[in-house]
Amino acid sequence: MAAFDEMSGFDGATRDAYAKLETWLKTTPPEEFSTRRSQADVFFRRIGITFAVYGDEQSTERLIPFDIIPRVITGPEWATLDRGLRQRVTALNMFLKDIYGPKECLKAGIMPDDLIYRNAGYCLQMINQPVPHDLYVHIAGIDIVRVDADNFYVLEDNARTPSGVSYMLENREVMLRLFPELFAQHRVAPVENYPDALLATLRSLAPRTAAKDPNVVLLTPGQFNSAFYEHSFLADKLGIELVEGSDLFVRDEVVYMRTTQGPRRVDVIYRRIDDDYIDPLAFRADSVLGVPGLISAYKAGNVTLTNAVGTGISDDKAVYSYMPEIVKFYTGEEPVLKNVPTFRCREPDALNYVLNNLGDLVVKEVNGSGGYGMLVGPHASKAQIETFRKKLKHEPEGFIAQPTLALSTCPTFVASGVAPRHVDLRPFVLTGSDGIRCVPGGLTRVALKDGSLVVNSSQGGGTKDTWVLDA
Amino acid sequence: MLSRTADSLYWVSRYVERAEYLARILEATTRLSNLPSSYGGAASEWISAVKTAGCGEIFPQHHDSATESSVHHFLCFSPDNPSSIRNCIEVARSNARAVRTALTSEMWDALNGAWLELKKYDGKTLTRDDYGRFIEFVKALSLTFDGSAYRTMLRSDAYWFSRLGVYVERADNTARILDVKYHVLLPETEKVGGSLDYFQWTTILREVSALTAYHWVYRESIKPWLVADLLIFNRQMPRSLASCYENISRFLDAIGDAYSRQGPAQRMARKTLSTLASRKITDIYDHGLHEFITDFINDNNRLGSTISEQYLV
Numbered sequence: 093m094a095a096f097d098e099m100s101g102f103d104g105a106t107r108d109a110y111a112k113l114e115t116w117l118k119t120t121p122p123e124e125f126s127t128r129r130s131q132a133d134v135f136f137r138r139i140g141i142t143f144a145v146y147g148d149e150q151s152t153e154r155l156i157p158f159d160i161i162p163r164v165i166t167g168p169e170w171a172t173l174d175r176g177l178r179q180r181v182t183a184l185n186m187f188l189k190d191i192y193g194p195k196e197c198l199k200a201g202i203m204p205d206d207l208i209y210r211n212a213g214y215c216l217q218m219i220n221q222p223v224p225h226d227l228y229v230h231i232a233g234i235d236i237v238r239v240d241a242d243n244f245y246v247l248e249d250n251a252r253t254p255s256g257v258s259y260m261l262e263n264r265e266v267m268l269r270l271f272p273e274l275f276a277q278h279r280v281a282p283v284e285n286y287p288d289a290l291l292a293t294l295r296s297l298a299p300r301t302a303a304k305d306p307n308v309v310l311l312t313p314g315q316f317n318s319a320f321y322e323h324s325f326l327a328d329k330l331g332i333e334l335v336e337g338s339d340l341f342v343r344d345e346v347v348y349m350r351t352t353q354g355p356r357r358v359d360v361i362y363r364r365i366d367d368d369y370i371d372p373l374a375f376r377a378d379s380v381l382g383v384p385g386l387i388s389a390y391k392a393g394n395v396t397l398t399n400a401v402g403t404g405i406s407d408d409k410a411v412y413s414y415m416p417e418i419v420k421f422y423t424g425e426e427p428v429l430k431n432v433p434t435f436r437c438r439e440p441d442a443l444n445y446v447l448n449n450l451g452d453l454v455v456k457e458v459n460g461s462g463g464y465g466m467l468v469g470p471h472a473s474k475a476q477i478e479t480f481r482k483k484l485k486h487e488p489e490g491f492i493a494q495p496t497l498a499l500s501t502c503p504t505f506v507a508s509g510v511a512p513r514h515v516d517l518r519p520f521v522l523t524g525s526d527g528i529r530c531v532p533g534g535l536t537r538v539a540l541k542d543g544s545l546v547v548n549s550s551q552g553g554g555t556k557d558t559w560v561l562d563a
Numbered sequence: 564m565l566s567r568t569a570d571s572l573y574w575v576s577r578y579v580e581r582a583e584y585l586a587r588i589l590e591a592t593t594r595l596s597n598l599p600s601s602y603g604g605a606a607s608e609w610i611s612a613v614k615t616a617g618c619g620e621i622f623p624q625h626h627d628s629a630t631e632s633s634v635h636h637f638l639c640f641s642p643d644n645p646s647s648i649r650n651c652i653e654v655a656r657s658n659a660r661a662v663r664t665a666l667t668s669e670m671w672d673a674l675n676g677a678w679l680e681l682k683k684y685d686g687k688t689l690t691r692d693d694y695g696r697f698i699e700f701v702k703a704l705s706l707t708f709d710g711s712a713y714r715t716m717l718r719s720d721a722y723w724f725s726r727l728g729v730y731v732e733r734a735d736n737t738a739r740i741l742d743v744k745y746h747v748l749l750p751e752t753e754k755v756g757g758s759l760d761y762f763q764w765t766t767i768l769r770e771v772s773a774l775t776a777y778h779w780v781y782r783e784s785i786k787p788w789l790v791a792d793l794l795i796f797n798r799q800m801p802r803s804l805a806s807c808y809e810n811i812s813r814f815l816d817a818i819g820d821a822y823s824r825q826g827p828a829q830r831m832a833r834k835t836l837s838t839l840a841s842r843k844i845t846d847i848y849d850h851g852l853h854e855f856i857t858d859f860i861n862d863n864n865r866l867g868s869t870i871s872e873q874y875l876v
Contacts, residue, residue, distance in 0.1 A: 315661050326665040336661075339567050350566040352720060352874040353822050 094499045096240045097512050098163065107241075109164045109561060112277050117161070117503065117510060127507065128270050132160055135266050157554035158263060158486065160270065163502045163515060170281075170532055170560040173244060175234065176428030178528045179419060181232050181521045184251060184406050186422035188228035192218045192402060195541070202421050203414045207438075210403070212459060215367065215402030219375060221391055222386045224299045225525040228400040231290070231362075232521045233257075236429070238500040245432045245497065247516060248412060248453045251403040253364050256535040256555075257520050258322040261286060261329075263535075263557040279562040281532040287329035289522055289529040294330075294360050296524035302359035309333045309349060311340070311363040313381045323364050337365075342385030345392040360396045361386075367401050383507075409458040409492045410436055432497060438489040446493040447484060450477045453493040455484070468545060470496055499545055502556065504538055514539045516547050517558065532560035569724040570875035571658040575666075575674070576712070576728030582648045583705035584736040585638050586698045588612050588874035591769040593694075596631060598762055608843045609634045615743045615770070618644060635694050640684065647815035648701055652681055669711035671860050677704040701741070720821055723814040727870060733738050734863050737794055740770050741856045748787040748852065764790050771802040791852065792844040804859065805839040811866070812836045818874070835862055 096102055099110040106114050136158055165173075190196050191208050192215075198205050208214055233254025237245040264283050269274060287391040291308070298306035312323040314336050327334035330514035339349050340358060348355035363370060369379040374387035389395045405411060413434035435442040435453070446453060450469050457465040467480045484491055501512035519534030536556040547553040592612040597633040609629040613622045616638055625643045626633045640649045642814065659666055666674075680700065689697065716722040741748070747763040764785045768774040773793060780797060781789050798805045812832040819825045847855045 315657070324663050333565055333568075333663065334662075335565060336567065339565050350876070352564050352566055352569045352724075352818075353824075 095514065096238065096500045097117055098238070098500050098502045098515075099512075101241065103255055109166045113162070113164065113274075113503075116274060116277075122509075125505065129160055132158055132266050132270055135269065136262070145437035156259065156549045157540060158266065159504050159540075159554050159556045160267070161503050161505060161510070162267060162274075162557045162559045163517075163538075164278075164561060165517075165533070165561045166561055169244075172428060174246075174530055174532070176246075177234055177519055177521050179423055179428050180234060180246065180249070180415070181229060181427060181523055181528060182248065183415075183419040183422045184229050184232065185227050185523060186188065187418050188400070188403060189226050190422070191405070193220060197418065197421055202417050203411070207410055207414075211405055211408055211411070213402075213408050213411075214426040215405070217387065217391075218400070218402035220361075222393070223400045224297055224393065224396045226299065227513045227523055227525065228403050229406070229525050230293060230297060230400075232399075232490070232523070233483065233497075233518045234429075234521060236517045236519065236534075237432075237497060238517075239497055240500075243430065244429045246415070247432060248409065249406055249415070251406045251517075252366065253399065253400060254518070254520065255319045255322055256518055256537075257286060258288050258325045259555050260531075260533065260558070261325075261518070263555055267557045277397060278559065281560040281562050285510045286520070286531045289531060290326070290362075291330045291332070292526075293524035293529060294362055294398060294423065296526045297398060298359045299393050299396050301394050303357070306359035307349075307357060308360040308362065309335045309340075309358050311335055311337070311361050311365055311383075313337075313365050313369070317364075325481040326362075332362075337381045337383050340383045340386070342383060342389050345385075345389045345394055347383070347386060347389045347395045358395060360398065362398050367404065370397075370401070404459075407459070409434070409460075410438065410454050410489070413492060432494045437484055437491040437493060442493075443484065443488045446491075447481060450481060452496060454496055455480055455491055455493045458490055458492055468496065471545075474518040480563065496545070502536075502538065504540070504554075506542075506558070511542070513542075514545050514547065515556070533558040564665070566875050568662045569720065570871070571662040572665060572721055572725040573728040573870070573875065575655045575658045576725045577732040578651040579674070579705050579708050580729050580732040581646060581736070582655070582701050584650035584733075585616055585648050585651070586701040586705075587644075587770050587772065588615050588740075589635060589638060589694070590698050591766045592634075594630065594769065595762055603614075606746060611743055613637070615740055616822075617646065617739060635689075639689075639694070639697060648697075649681060649684075652677055652701075652704070662722070667711065667715040669715045670708060673704065673707040673711050677708075710714055720818055723817050723821075724874070726814045727811060730807045730810040731863065731867050731870070733802055734811070735860065736806055737771060737802050737804055737807070738856055738860045738863065740767055741791070741794060742853070745852045745856060748791045748864045749848070760787065761785060767794070771800075773800055773802065776800055788844055790846070791847070795841060795847070796842075796844065805836075808832060808836040808839055826869075826873045828866065828873045831862070831866050831869055835859075835866070 094102060098107070099114060100106055102274045125498050134157060187197065197203065198208060229251040231254060233250040233256065235250065236244050237247050238244050260283055294308045295306055309332055310318060310323055310327045312334055314320065324334055333349065335349055341350065342375040343349055347358040347361070349358050365381055368376045370382045371384060371386040372379045372382050373384045387401070390397055390401065397436045413431065413436055415431050419425070435446050437443045437446055446455065455467040460466060467476060469477065497514065499514040502515045503510050504513040506513070515536050515538045517534050517536050519530060536558040537549065537553045538556055539545060539547045540552055589612065592608050596608045609631060611617055612634055613629055618637065621644065622629065622637055626637065626639070637644050638647060641647050644650065656674050659671060659674050663671060684697065710742055712722070712725055716725070744763065744767055747760045764787055766776060767790055768777050771794060777790070777793055778786065780793060780799065793803065794799050795804050797803045800806055815829045816834050819829050
């Protein structure tokens with residue numbers, strides 16, 4: 093199955109958007125590239141060291157590889173993506189408001205009732221519970237893949253606590269330092285306003301009881317969390333306090349933080365802690381990361397949590413399979429972004445088909461993430477396939493299956509030189525009470541192993557700077 | 564600012580200061596113990612170093628005798644010693660990491676770099692030369708960290724809390740030296756050790772890096788009461804108790820002004836400062852040097868807890 097290469101298409105003819113990059117790749121001496129690559133490495137290590145996550149021995153290996161060849165998206169391509177992302181996130185917010193409220197979509201038969209009611213991601217505490225400004229997903233990371241010149245698919249929606257935006261920002265910083273001449277030749281849309289956009293979004297979400305100048309904080313599980321570096325980076329860029337659970341307390345259904353000048357009210361919490369751990373009184377009682385009573389303050393409408401509690405249900409891959417219908421139902425428009433065709437193994441016909449074609453399909457757990465718990469049929473051993481066959485028969489509703497997509501590739505530096513490697517894209521979409529903001533671009537992840545389709549950083553993926561060209 | 568942030572900044576500085584203090588004790592003791600015994604050099608100096616480091620109680624639980632190598636290992640690296648130099652640097656770095664954005668990148672680099680360097684010593688048996696280099700490295704860390712704070716931090720509450728940590732710890736350290744060695748610093752009339760004590764006195768001065776300063780200030784040969792005077796009352800001497808309290812009081816006042824609120828910590832610091840300003844070494848001897856030092860250490864600890872209650876929890 094030949095893959096579409098974003099530089100040279102299917103037929104090897106260089107696409108316009110990559111013309112200057114191709115010349116650059118051809119005319120720059122190889123030594124120059126290796127010098128720049130090691131400079132990039134030093135720079136990242138320094139940032140890593142500065143921010144500490146990559147200082148210690150075990151996590152030196154967690155330094156995510158960075159590829160210096162940028163990935164290019166044209167202005168018109170981005171315009172379509174941007175439109176589709178806004179539409180999709182709008183629909184996601186309306187969907188969540190609906191299933192935690194009137195449930196019109198179930199009444200209309202858009203999806204089976206039990207997909208919601210029996211879903212582990214459906215948070216009973218949030219039923220009929222208003223949230224500030226009726227918004228649930230304020231920060232979304234929508235994973236997108238490309239298969240040819242015209243077709244982009246949404247691979248999954250991340251509506252809980254999507255991470256990776258710090259790499260988007262730092263990849264650009266590194267590229268600006270290393271290759272100013274490339275930026276002079278291309279009109280690359282900036283991404284550096286993301287922190288400002290995020291802060292504006294968070295401030296717009298303050299509850300109505302908040303003061304005029306709301307106090308926004310970022311809640312982290314602490315320095316042992318693998319994404320702590322990003323938490324600390326964002327808090328710094330936004331100029332807000334980076335708090336841990338123990339810095340906050342709740343009195344009379346209002347959240348305060350402990351400061352050197354006494355308690356100070358908190359209005360908006362950009363939390364990077366999962367629902368389960370956020371309040372030991374409401375969810376997992378053994379959580380030491382959360383804030384006791386936080387959910388009572390949230391329910392009283394005195395604090396905004398971003399993202400809202402209970403958004404996990406829209407990350408469910410069986411719910412995902414209904415997204416085209418969800419978009420149509422709530423926005424009245426045809427979806428701009430396509431879904432990957434999905435077999436819901438909960439449906440007997442689909443299950444039959446999947447069982448007979450395991451070798452060609454990708455099978456995923458409905459609530460899995462990070463590239464774990466999945467079977468990539470064409471790359472799997474017989475034993476792995478048989479294991480999944482048993483799992484599927486045992487609990488069909490726990491799985492979906494999709495055809496193996498020929499993900500697009502981008503030229504990438506590897507040991508043997510420049511070679512095509514598969515990529516995906518995670519743009520970040522911000523939704524505030526004053527509208528949707530989406531910085532052009534996102535995080536491009538690249539599978540560094542030849543032929544591999546798994547781009548997750550936990551499994552050997554790297555990242556690239558993503559350039560949206562201003563038309 | 565968050566109380567936890569202030570708390571971490573305060574403790575980062577305390578631990579870095581303590582690491583340097585331990586390094587100085589080891590350095591001065593090595594020098595003293597190398598002297599022939601007729602000049603006061605004695606193996607007993609090593610147990611005295613352990614006491615000065617504040618490890619008098621836990622050291623005997625892990626070692627039968629205090630020798631150069633057992634004490635070096637215990638004070639530098641031992642996992643059994645919660646205030647070993649290694650532990651000080653690790654705790655300082657962990658606190659720094661939790662509040663990374665409250666530090667300047669220079670401060671962070673100094674500490675993180677030292678922490679990475681520390682890894683190189685893991686599992687190695689060190690020679691006397693290695694220990695010498697290690698001690699130089701620790702002193703350099705504290706100079707770099709302190710210098711970075713001074714040169715790069717915004718003059719706001721973050722800076723003041725970090726400075727408070729330095730001076731509360733330093734006051735404690737200087738007082739501990741006096742506490743362990745007070746018996747060689749008694750006034751002329753008591754003649755406890757005679758000239759044998761000369762090398763004890765210079766060791767004390769070396770522990771607070773004040774040997775040269777002594778000569779500049781007093782312009783005469785070393786007298787025990789002048790050593791005590793220098794370490795307790797001399798405001799020009801950066802490690803004296805008076806100088807520490809001048810700084811503590813100054814930074815607490817800066818915090819009080821910024822927050823428009825004075826509290827018990829400010830009052831306690833001012834009281835100690837005025838005691839140090841109004842008394843003379845002869846009064847101290849009249850009332851007992853040891854009693855004075857014991858009271859000072861207790862007061863300083865109380866001030867630490869008061870700062871903590873007032874701002875850091």
